[in-house]
Amino acid sequence: MILNELAQGLRPSSEGVEWFENLSEDDQRQALHALVLFCSQARAREDDVPASIARSGIRPTHTPAVMLTKWRFGxxxxxAYExxxxxxxxIALFSIADGRRRALHCADGCGHEWHNLSAQPRPTQG
Known part of the structure; x- marks a missing residue:
């Protein structure tokens, strides 16, 4: 749910980064694996990469950006430091692809639970 909220702009990216950095390394790797699957399901495209790099705030020369430019998802x-x-x-790639998918295929409403998060109450953090 957090990944979808981040992609849809329902949570600030700083909150997402803090959440991610507080995970164990194994859980971080699992979250990245899930994000790759989400990007695929949202039909991310290679031409989304430049906007994703710009939106993410990382440099195009950083390893993850170089990998994505070559359409590699490992x-x-x-x-760990990357x-x-x-x-x-x-998250930026998922946000772009999912935004396009919602605009093109779900604009008149859909049954995708994850596209209707803004209508759901958000749990308070304790």
């Missing part, structure tokens, strides 16, 4: 195998950059980049 981000969950990066060294995981947050990969997370920011994949």
């Amino acid at each position: 981000m969950d195998r990066l060294p 995981l947050t950059k990969a997370f920011r980049l994949l």
Whole structure:
């Protein structure tokens, strides 16, 4: 749910990065793997990459950006110090692809639970 909220702009990216960085390394890698699947399901395209890099705030020369430019998605195998950059980049890619999918295929409403998050109450953080 957090990944979808981040992609839809319902949570600030800083909150997402903080959440991600508080995960164990194994959980971070699992989150990246899930994001790759979400990007695929949302039909991310290679021509989304430049906007994703710009939106993520990472440099085009950082390893995750270079990998994505070559349309490689093995981000969950990066060294630990690159995981947050990969997370920011994949959230941006997912956001772009999912936004397009919602606009094109779900504009008149849909039954996708994850596209109707703004209508659901958000749990408070304790």
